[in-house]
Amino acid sequence: MKKLFLILLVTLFSFNAIALEKINVIKHSRPGGLIDRLNVILAEALGERFGVFIEVANCVAAKKVMENSKQPVITAWPTERQFGGQPCTVDNKYFISTYSNSPYHITYFSSNEQAADINHLRTGDIKIGVWDSAFWYAPQKEFILSLNPNAKVIRYKSKPFRTALASGEIDYKMVSFPGEDSVIAIMDGESLLPEHKFSNMGYSLLLFGNINVNIESIYESDAWANRRDVTHQPWMRGQFKLYKLKEVERMLNEIGKASK
Amino acid sequence: METAIVFVIGIASGLLSGILPGVGGLVVMTLAFPFLMTLDPANILIFYVTMVSIDQFFNGITAIIFGVPGNSMSIPTMIEGHAMFRQGRGSSAIMFSALGSYFASIFGVLLILLLLPVLWSVYGLWNTTVQSILLTFAALVLLMVSRNKLLLNLILFAVGSFLAHVGFSEERGTAFFTFDMDILYSGIPMLPVLSILFVLPMLITSYLKTSTAFNFPGVTFDGYVRNIKRLKNYFPTLLRSSFLGSVGGFVPGMSYGFSSVLAYVSERWLRKRNKQYKLGDTNCLIASESANNAGAFTQLVPLLFLGIPITASEALIYHVLEARNLPVSVEWFSSTFQSIVLFFLVSASIGLLLAAKYVNLLKVFNGVKISYVYSIIMIFLFFTIYQTGQMYFAGVEHLLIAIALIPLGFLLVKRDPTPLVFGFILHGPLWDSWIRILELYF
Numbered sequence: 195m196k197k198l199f200l201i202l203l204v205t206l207f208s209f210n211a212i213a214l215e216k217i218n219v220i221k222h223s224r225p226g227g228l229i230d231r232l233n234v235i236l237a238e239a240l241g242e243r244f245g246v247f248i249e250v251a252n253c254v255a256a257k258k259v260m261e262n263s264k265q266p267v268i269t270a271w272p273t274e275r276q277f278g279g280q281p282c283t284v285d286n287k288y289f290i291s292t293y294s295n296s297p298y299h300i301t302y303f304s305s306n307e308q309a310a311d312i313n314h315l316r317t318g319d320i321k322i323g324v325w326d327s328a329f330w331y332a333p334q335k336e337f338i339l340s341l342n343p344n345a346k347v348i349r350y351k352s353k354p355f356r357t358a359l360a361s362g363e364i365d366y367k368m369v370s371f372p373g374e375d376s377v378i379a380i381m382d383g384e385s386l387l388p389e390h391k392f393s394n395m396g397y398s399l400l401l402f403g404n405i406n407v408n409i410e411s412i413y414e415s416d417a418w419a420n421r422r423d424v425t426h427q428p429w430m431r432g433q434f435k436l437y438k439l440k441e442v443e444r445m446l447n448e449i450g451k452a453s454k
Numbered sequence: 455m456e457t458a459i460v461f462v463i464g465i466a467s468g469l470l471s472g473i474l475p476g477v478g479g480l481v482v483m484t485l486a487f488p489f490l491m492t493l494d495p496a497n498i499l500i501f502y503v504t505m506v507s508i509d510q511f512f513n514g515i516t517a518i519i520f521g522v523p524g525n526s527m528s529i530p531t532m533i534e535g536h537a538m539f540r541q542g543r544g545s546s547a548i549m550f551s552a553l554g555s556y557f558a559s560i561f562g563v564l565l566i567l568l569l570l571p572v573l574w575s576v577y578g579l580w581n582t583t584v585q586s587i588l589l590t591f592a593a594l595v596l597l598m599v600s601r602n603k604l605l606l607n608l609i610l611f612a613v614g615s616f617l618a619h620v621g622f623s624e625e626r627g628t629a630f631f632t633f634d635m636d637i638l639y640s641g642i643p644m645l646p647v648l649s650i651l652f653v654l655p656m657l658i659t660s661y662l663k664t665s666t667a668f669n670f671p672g673v674t675f676d677g678y679v680r681n682i683k684r685l686k687n688y689f690p691t692l693l694r695s696s697f698l699g700s701v702g703g704f705v706p707g708m709s710y711g712f713s714s715v716l717a718y719v720s721e722r723w724l725r726k727r728n729k730q731y732k733l734g735d736t737n738c739l740i741a742s743e744s745a746n747n748a749g750a751f752t753q754l755v756p757l758l759f760l761g762i763p764i765t766a767s768e769a770l771i772y773h774v775l776e777a778r779n780l781p782v783s784v785e786w787f788s789s790t791f792q793s794i795v796l797f798f799l800v801s802a803s804i805g806l807l808l809a810a811k812y813v814n815l816l817k818v819f820n821g822v823k824i825s826y827v828y829s830i831i832m833i834f835l836f837f838t839i840y841q842t843g844q845m846y847f848a849g850v851e852h853l854l855i856a857i858a859l860i861p862l863g864f865l866l867v868k869r870d871p872t873p874l875v876f877g878f879i880l881h882g883p884l885w886d887s888w889i890r891i892l893e894l895y896f
Binding site for chain 2: 225226248249250251252253254255258259275278280281282321326327328329346347348349350351354357358360361362363364453
């Protein structure tokens, strides 16, 4: 009887310990940006299980936390970081799931009437702004020049990119979340040059961490339902982990070839 | 009631970010993030303008009295203000800095009110060309007006740029002088560079020059009244720098921190040209402080009129507003504009008064040997470097970087380290804008 009581007590404590185990979320990007917002969604979706935000300066520091933290941690991780053994590439043993994906949108400033014409995008002497990324720049440029050989592709960093359309120095912007800007085309594989190898291109994030989290619980949360970045959809939902990993690898290799 | 609480917390946050070096507005706002998420959207903006307004007043004081710039934008204030302090003109420096800030706050508000009908045309200012011209102008003037010979200035600017470039660039996918060391992948942080390559040489130079005791008479109400009357002598400087500060606030990638540098170097150039400049120049001090404050308000325009945040703090504000399902729009801003202006001006007035109260507390150091005060400052800076590094789990790494920079800091003793520090700060936006100009027009 005494033994049974002891077993019950230990089991009870163990369950409590598990129930109390909090999950921290690593924030490693510019506050208020896309990756940051998707990390906040993770925290909110965890509800009671959310511990604290661990804020680090960059992806190298985030990787370090993931590899060394004794407490459960998770984070939204841009897919391109897993390409080619960079300092930010994390071992696949920390891969939990694919998280979100949004096709690139080509946007223009609402009051720019000339840019609203799709023929201008296809044939005009246009300037298109893209995010300054070693990984994405080459395929984006390749696609844009196939669409319109007269186009100029300009790389932007965060702050000037936000106001580039408003200033009138570029005609279009290629982004995964269009915000308030008007959308002229979506790179969904159908709207523009369907036969082009990069016609279906988008920005995606993975879920990494040192604990297993059911991605469905994130998608079913209010935080996900009320997200700002509505163009970001669940990525490879319902697929097996191994399949997801293989697909990610295939996508990275395809895009990566162009980058190299 | 919520507004009153937000206002008080905004003041406390501004004090925290203003007084403590390395703790900028973004850090405080990140800490306050859960609190902000619970607020009424208009109160979020009130919190922000209050914090920014108070921060401006206190940032200057730490720079003037202790020679410690709270952040990069206080460097000009530190150069002139701390020199004034050492020359026994600390009270004047504090008062002119505070009054200039106050004047510029009002200037910024009035400018927006005036521009309201034509604000849409301000778009033209937000382009790479304007940004590039202003940044290049600032860099060139800076190289010309620093106390060293031009060649040395160029070398120091290049060293600063080199240090800023160290690290792994995620955009380019390349590592620069990281030697495959984790500690260097994140780049060289700002605070160790500011502390060791700017504050340390300056403190050593001051220490070698003066072996007297710390002496600060404090500020009085009469002193304020006297200096308000004298302020009219600096009216052209105030107008020029408030205007430059306001414009800097509008332009993305620059923000009001850069406005301060731009206004300072322009004023110093003018004063040198007229053979009026001497280290500890009141005009230059007023220029940098007023530009700071004017820009602090005008930087809200792109965010509130177009939903375009131009600083990281604003991006955070924008995110909170969006999360509260409030699309930022002209209509919404117009409806909240009056109360935001009111709180900005009230907090600027409180900042002016609190700053005076706070500086008088610093009289406790009077009589203490200046060498002890400088030693305390250095110990405090090392502690701050560790603490701010610890926020990213890298306290020891930041300390090690600071220690590694010490020999370079000693080489800068009796030299003007300004080009190096500005090379470090301006490197990113300067190169970025030049490359973009090439891509845009060639």
